[in-house]
Amino acid sequence: MARSFYPAEHYAPEPQQVSLLPFRFARLSGQELLVNEAGEFLFAPEGTTQSLADGVVDVRSELYKDLKAKHIVFDDTSSPLLDVLATKIRTKYDHLSGGTKLHIFVVTLRCEHSCHYCQVSRQTATKGEFDMSEATADRSISLMLDSPSPHVTLELQGGEPLLAFDIIQYIVPRAKEQAQLRGKGLDIVVTTNLACATDEMLTYFRDEGVRVSTSLDGPAFLHNKNRPRPGNDSYERAIDGIERSRAILGFNNVAALMTTTAASLDHVEEIIEEYVRRDFHTIFLRPISPYGFALKTKTKTGYEMERFLEFYKKGLNHILAINRGGYRLTEIYSQILLSKILTPQGTGYVDLQSPAGQAWNVLVYNYNGDVFASDESRMLAEMQDWTFRLGNVHRDNRHSLFTSEAALNMFEVSCNQSLAGCSDCAFQSYCGADPIYHHATQGDMYGHRPTSGFCKRNMEVIKHLFAFINEDDPQTMGIFWAWLTGNPLPVQVAKCD
Amino acid sequence: MRLTTAGLARNMKGAVVGRITTQDLPFHDRTEHIRFLPEGIEQSSDLSGYRAILSHDDVVTEFPVIERLRESDHFRDGDVIVMEGESGFVRSLYRPYERHHSMFVTERCSSNCLMCSQPPKDHDDVESLTKRNQELIGLMRPAPDYLTITGGEPTLLGDHLFQLIDQLSTALPTTELHVLTNGRTFAWPEYAQRFAAVGHPNICLGVPLYSDCAGDHDHIVQAKGAFDQTVAGLHQAARNGIRVEIRVVLHRLTIPRLAKLAEYIYRNLSFVEHVALMGLEYVGYTPRNIGELWIDPFDYQAELERAVNSLVMRGITVSIYNHQLCVLKPSLWPFAQKSISDWKNLYLPECERCSALAECGGLFKWAVKKHSEHIRAL
Numbered sequence: 031m032a033r034s035f036y037p038a039e040h041y042a043p044e045p046q047q048v049s050l051l052p053f054r055f056a057r058l059s060g061q062e063l064l065v066n067e068a069g070e071f072l073f074a075p076e077g078t079t080q081s082l083a084d085g086v087v088d089v090r091s092e093l094y095k096d097l098k099a100k101h102i103v104f105d106d107t108s109s110p111l112l113d114v115l116a117t118k119i120r121t122k123y124d125h126l127s128g129g130t131k132l133h134i135f136v137v138t139l140r141c142e143h144s145c146h147y148c149q150v151s152r153q154t155a156t157k158g159e160f161d162m163s164e165a166t167a168d169r170s171i172s173l174m175l176d177s178p179s180p181h182v183t184l185e186l187q188g189g190e191p192l193l194a195f196d197i198i199q200y201i202v203p204r205a206k207e208q209a210q211l212r213g214k215g216l217d218i219v220v221t222t223n224l225a226c227a228t229d230e231m232l233t234y235f236r237d238e239g240v241r242v243s244t245s246l247d248g249p250a251f252l253h254n255k256n257r258p259r260p261g262n263d264s265y266e267r268a269i270d271g272i273e274r275s276r277a278i279l280g281f282n283n284v285a286a287l288m289t290t291t292a293a294s295l296d297h298v299e300e301i302i303e304e305y306v307r308r309d310f311h312t313i314f315l316r317p318i319s320p321y322g323f324a325l326k327t328k329t330k331t332g333y334e335m336e337r338f339l340e341f342y343k344k345g346l347n348h349i350l351a352i353n354r355g356g357y358r359l360t361e362i363y364s365q366i367l368l369s370k371i372l373t374p375q376g377t378g379y380v381d382l383q384s385p386a387g388q389a390w391n392v393l394v395y396n397y398n399g400d401v402f403a404s405d406e407s408r409m410l411a412e413m414q415d416w417t418f419r420l421g422n423v424h425r426d427n428r429h430s431l432f433t434s435e436a437a438l439n440m441f442e443v444s445c446n447q448s449l450a451g452c453s454d455c456a457f458q459s460y461c462g463a464d465p466i467y468h469h470a471t472q473g474d475m476y477g478h479r480p481t482s483g484f485c486k487r488n489m490e491v492i493k494h495l496f497a498f499i500n501e502d503d504p505q506t507m508g509i510f511w512a513w514l515t516g517n518p519l520p521v522q523v524a525k526c527d
Numbered sequence: 528m529r530l531t532t533a534g535l536a537r538n539m540k541g542a543v544v545g546r547i548t549t550q551d552l553p554f555h556d557r558t559e560h561i562r563f564l565p566e567g568i569e570q571s572s573d574l575s576g577y578r579a580i581l582s583h584d585d586v587v588t589e590f591p592v593i594e595r596l597r598e599s600d601h602f603r604d605g606d607v608i609v610m611e612g613e614s615g616f617v618r619s620l621y622r623p624y625e626r627h628h629s630m631f632v633t634e635r636c637s638s639n640c641l642m643c644s645q646p647p648k649d650h651d652d653v654e655s656l657t658k659r660n661q662e663l664i665g666l667m668r669p670a671p672d673y674l675t676i677t678g679g680e681p682t683l684l685g686d687h688l689f690q691l692i693d694q695l696s697t698a699l700p701t702t703e704l705h706v707l708t709n710g711r712t713f714a715w716p717e718y719a720q721r722f723a724a725v726g727h728p729n730i731c732l733g734v735p736l737y738s739d740c741a742g743d744h745d746h747i748v749q750a751k752g753a754f755d756q757t758v759a760g761l762h763q764a765a766r767n768g769i770r771v772e773i774r775v776v777l778h779r780l781t782i783p784r785l786a787k788l789a790e791y792i793y794r795n796l797s798f799v800e801h802v803a804l805m806g807l808e809y810v811g812y813t814p815r816n817i818g819e820l821w822i823d824p825f826d827y828q829a830e831l832e833r834a835v836n837s838l839v840m841r842g843i844t845v846s847i848y849n850h851q852l853c854v855l856k857p858s859l860w861p862f863a864q865k866s867i868s869d870w871k872n873l874y875l876p877e878c879e880r881c882s883a884l885a886e887c888g889g890l891f892k893w894a895v896k897k898h899s900e901h902i903r904a905l
Contacts, residue, residue, distance in 0.1 A: 033639050033647070033749075035816065041745040070794055095784065099739035099791055108741035109755045114762060114795055121797075373841075374797045504836070511840035520840075 043089050043105035048082075051110060053102045055079045056456035058496060066101045068118035069370060069459040073500055122376040122459070125391070128179040131378065132392040134187050134405060135170055135201065137162045138194035139397055143223060143259045147291055147318050150412045151189050161194045162397040169423035170395035171205045176428040177393075181215030186240075187405075189397075192226050202238050219243050223257070224271025225264060232278040242275045244268060246286040246308065248294060248301035256291050272308060286310055290317050290341060292333045298345040306357060314362035315345045317487065319406055335483045339490045346494070353509045353519060360513045367488075367495055368510050370460040380404065382462040382488070386444035389420065389437055399423040401431055403440060406466050417475075418466055440465045443476045451479025457492045528625075528869050531618045534582075534596040539612030542655070543591060544620070544662040545578035547606045559666060561610070563602055579610055581617065593617055607666045609659055620663050621671075627868040628671040630660055632691065633679035638709050639749040640735075642776055642820055644811040647679055657687040661694060670699045675707060675733075682712035689725050696727040703729040707774075710734035711753060713760030723767035731770040731800070734761060737781050739791035747780055758795065765798040772801035778820040782827045785834040793841045802838055804831065805866075806849030809897040817897065824854045825901040832856055852887045854899045860886075867891055880904040 055064045062078050065071045074093060081087045082103065087094055089105070097103045101118075104110035139160035141151035152160050162170075174182055184205055186198055202218060209216035218240045235242060246268055247253040253265040275284045286308070288294075288301060298315070305313045317338040342363075349361050366379045380387030388403040395401055399422045402408040407418030418440065420431040431437065446452035446463040455461070467484045468477030479485045498506050508520030545561035549568075552560060557576035564570060564582040574580055580592040583599040593610050596617065602608070607621035621628060633656055636647035667674075674695070681688050695704060704727060713719045713732075734757060738744040741754035764771050773792055775781060781788075785804075792799060806824060807813060813820060824831075831847070838845040847859060848866035855863055865888040873892045878884055881904040890898055 035639070035641060035749060036746075038742070038746045041742045041751060043742065068794075092783075095738075095740035095743065096787070098741065099787060107745070108752065111755060111758060114758060117762060118795065374794050508840060515840070515842040517840070517842060 041107065043107045045085070045087075045089050047106035048085065048087065048089060048103055049105065049110075050082060050103055051101055051115070054454060054456045054458060058493060059500060061500070063456055063496065064097070064100070064102055065456050065459060066115075067459070068101065068115060068122055068374075070100050070118075071371065071496075072096055072100045072102065118374060121374050122370075125376050125378040125383075126385070128177075128181075130177040130389070130391060130393050131179045131181065132183050132185060132380065133170075133174040133177070134185045134392065134394040135162065135167070136187050136189065136394065136396045136408065137167075137191045137197045137201070139189040140193045141188060141190040141223075142193070142225060143190065143257055143264060145257045147256070147289060150409055160189065160397055162197050162395075164197070164200055166395070166397070166399040166423055167197060167201045168204065169399065171201065171208050173395070173401070173423055173426075173428060173431075174205070174393070175208055175212050175214055179214075181217075182209070183217040183219065185243075186218065186220040188221070190223055190226065191220055192222050192224075192231060195231055199234070202240060206238075217241070222271075223264065223268060224275065225259065225267040227271045227275070229274060229278065232275055235275075236279045236283075241283045241285070242279060243285045243287065244272060244275075245288070246272070246304065246310075247288050247291070248297060249304045252294060252297055252301065255293050256289065269308065285312065287314055288316070290315065290338060295333060295337050295341050298341050299348050302345060302348050302352070302359070306352060306359060311358050312360045312362055313349065315342050316363060319409070335486045339487065342491065343494055350506060350509060353512075354505060356519065358512070358519055363491065364495060364510075365513045367460055367492060369514055371492070371495065371499070372510070373514055381464060382460075384444070384446040384458075384462045385441065386463040386465055388418070388440065388444070388464075388466055389432065393420075393431075395423060401426065403437065404466055406470070410466070410470060415470075417469060440475060449476065449479075451477075451482075451485065457489065460492055461488050528622075528872075529598060529601040529619075531616065532596050532598045532601070533615045533617060534593040536593045536610070536612050536615040537591075538589060539579070539591040539593070539610070541612050542659060543579040543610045543612070544607065544659055544666065545610075546666050547581070547602050547608060548604055550604070561608065563599075563604075565599060565602075581608075581610065607663055609663075620659075621667050622869075623669055623671070625869045627675070627866075628667075628673065629675040629677050629868070630663065630691075631677055631679075632656055632660060632681045632688065633683055635683045636678060636680040636709075637683065637711060637750065638680070638753055640776075640812070641747055641749065641780070641816045642778060642807055642811070642813045644808045644813070645677075645679065646811045653684055653687060657684065657691065660691055664691070664694050664698050667699060667702075670702050672701075673703050673705065674699070675705045677707045680709055680712075681706055682708050682718070689721065692725045692727050692730065696725070700728060703731070705731050705733050705772075707733045709748065709753065709757060710760035710764070710771075711750075711756035713763045713769075714756040716763055719760070719763035719767045719769065722764075723769050731772055732764055733772050733774050733803070735774045735776065736761075736788065736792070736796075737775060738784055739788045740784065743780065743784065761796055761799070765796075771796075771799050772803060773799050774803045774805060776805050776807060777824070777827065777831065778807045779822040780820065782822055782830050785827075785830050786837055789834045789837040789841075789843075793838070793843060800844065802843055802845045803866075804834065804845065804847050808849065808891050808893065810891065810893040814897075821897070823901065824850060824899045828854075828856045828859070832859060835859060835862055849888065849891065851890060851899065851902055852883045853881070853903050853905050854901050863888060865889075875902060877902065877904050 052067045053064050055062050061073045062076055064074055101115050139150055139152045220240055221243045224244050247256045250265040254262050257264040346361055349359050352359050366377050369377050380391045392404055394405055394408050396408050401420045403418045418436055420434045420437050443465045444463045446458055452458055464484050465475035469475045472478055512519045546559050547563045548560045549563050554576050560577050561579045561581050562574055562577040566583040574588050574590055580588055580590050582594040583596050586594050593615050605623050606619055609618050609620055634648040634652055737747045744754040745751050761771055835845055846864045847862045848864055850863055867888055871891050872889050874889045883905045
């Protein structure tokens with residue numbers, strides 16, 4: 031009863047059996063980039079999409095197998111495995127389940143710095159006027175824990191939150207106690223310039239498990255220029271604070287973020303070198319937010335998006351060179367986008383979500399109890415624009431915040447799947463919607479993609495990363511994957527240089 | 528190491544499974560044992576109470592016996608064997624001292640892979656093999672660390688497979704099980720649920736996937752729709768908390784898209800805990816299809832390295848089975864496992880001069896007839 035064997039043709043489809051699954055495409059470096067609904071992509075020869083549309087693609091070609099394996103086409107010889115595609119899409123959106131995770135508490139607006147790009151700070155010494163009250167703190171904690179998310183992050187912000195250390199000491203134990211009562215996980219982070227951080231404060235953070243996030247804009251000349259304060263010693267105080275924080279809290283509990291001002295644009299390599307010199311292993315090359323005082327003082331700090339993109343590209347090249355030399359340094363924005371492009375997972379990063387991350391992924395509780403959809407929203411409010419104020423902790427509950435006029439207006443335009451200029455964009459699944467950005471820059475939440483700085487930035491950064499992916503240099507890809515997985519840098523990379 | 532032999536059966540009906548002893552055991556210890564009389568041993572006067580007698584030479588007895596064995600020097604005390612009453616066939620089922628242990632559950636299969644090492648037979652062996660395996664499980668002492676359940680396609684046993692796994696979880700709870708299945712049956716959600724419900728504490732499916740493209744996979748396993756069922760089955764398994772590893776046999780039909788298959792596994796089957804990339808075995812169907820299948824492993828090192836690197840970068844554990852170190856690129860050595868069961872394993876004459884012999888997995892014994900042209904002493 032020997033069984034017989036059939037040739038490959040027996041299992042291959044007929045040309046007329048080919049059907050399309052949803053995909054988007056773009057021309058990129060002489061090829062076509064096809065992206066399926068779950069963000070899987072394929073570089074194909076130019077004309078591939080046309081041949082699919084015309085139904086003339088060669089079903090015996092390797093290209094056809096690629097298209098089928100990437101869930102771009104299917105045929106009668108096999109099911110479309112829609113269940114598997116659905117699982118992949120669900121995995122990409124997994125971060126949506128559970129609700130708001132990041133909760134920013136603005137404990138005071140007071141600050142001893144007077145940064146040009148800062149949107150919110152007040153120089154007043156008067157205590158109280160711009161500090162969060164205990165009653166507001168209690169209500170904010172309660173609203174935070176009303177989020178269905180099993181694990182939330184509380185970020186203590188300002189102003190300079192350490193100027194209101196007493197209210198921090200009020201919030202931290204209560205938030206922990208309430209979280210425990212409701213069976214929720216809780217992380218606490220304090221965002222501080224560290225200029226006024228005493229060892230006692232840092233010891234308190236260590237004992238309470240509070241992590242520190244600080245600002246480092248680059249070497250002294252640049253940092254002090256960006257971040258003026260009495261004595262012109264912001265840099266020295268930041269460095270001293272970072273070192274003491276690391277000594278007291280532990281090395282991994284201290285992170286730094288930079289803001290790119292017009293003055294930064296010519297110094298990306300020096301900024302990166304400063305991060306390496308200070309033994310940081312992550313850096314976030316991020317543009318200045320077009321909000322608040324930054325928008326008003328555009329001459330001093332603002333710049334065109336083109337200039338930022340030059341800054342970013344030059345910076346990324348330098349960062350890759352540093353990694354090739356064996357020093358691990360992750361550029362966070364690239365890491366976020368690479369994760370969206372190369373991995374099955376989504377990311378929780380608020381500014382690149384669809385539906386937009388504002389409110390869904392982050393809520394801001396202002397010192398006076400006002401609740402905003404994002405940090406940028408409250409910055410607009412400081413400029414008398416209350417479009418994105420969802421309500422107030424003393425009047426609202428989670429339901430009324432999320433069904434407020436402000437929230438509903440925003441949600442209406444928060445899915446890039448349904449925005450003109452995004453709905454057919456090849457990069458849609460890697461990008462997001464940002465109604466607040468477009469409201470602030472274009473006076474229209476819906477936004478106009480051809481003139482949008484958000485669109486320009488993300489299009490360019492994504493194309494830039496795809497150029498690396500298409501080039502497929504083993505060292506560069508090894509570094510990218512090390513950033514994504516946390517695995518060590520490729521061995522041959524560490525040896526070189 | 529030899530697995531089977533044969534002799535003349537007398538006084539026997541059906542099959543007897545038991546544990547070998549050469550010792551004259553006290554009467555009350557004899558019930559699980561088969562008394563083995565090696566070559567040139569004086570016959571003991573009292574052969575009563577044993578399950579059966581096995582003898583190299585002629586033996587005078589009225590008890591069930593297989594005598595005049597063709598070979599017998601591979602038997603050791605403690606081996607579990609089955610003696611076939613009809614044919615005089617004697618097969619070793621469990622040898623405690625070996626590294627790899629397997630339990631063969633059926634010769635039937637729903638696929639018909641071009642390179643199958645154990646070609647399927649369309650006769651119903653389910654009842655008889657299940658009975659044999661139930662007895663075998665009762666005799667497996669000391670408990671092995673790992674046990675591979677193999678066929679044929681084990682899921683064709685239906686309820687009998689669940690019974691065997693259930694028995695194993697009670698009798699050998701510390702033994703990790705690997706079930707080698709084509710995964711197609713798991714596409715039925717009810718099946719995957721029932722499998723998971725058996726509740727074995729430490730079980731993993733080993734499922735072959737040969738291409739990222741349905742047509743190629745279906746051609747290799749000679750079954751239309753198999754790719755869809757296997758991929759759907761893997762998802763159902765994962766959804767029910769059943770662990771899975773992917774097994775890929777490397778040959779001329781799987782090599783061209785191997786790196787793409789690695790990417791497919793990462794994007795579509797990211798839950799797999801291990802990917803095993805395995806050399807072709809020159810046995811079973813392979814010799815018949817060798818023209819279509821053969822590529823010298825030396826000639827696919829670039830593709831293999833690319834696939835391994837791709838999986839490693841993505842954080843997926845990967846192993847290379849059935850490859851000789853002298854043929855593998857040194858960068859791949861850390862992934863090479865000594866995976867060949869002792870009884871199938873051998874080395875070539877030039878291997879004796881090799882400095883890497885102790886680390887090398889060697890060859891399948893049937894590879895004597897067909898192996899890489901590039902085997903050499905290191």
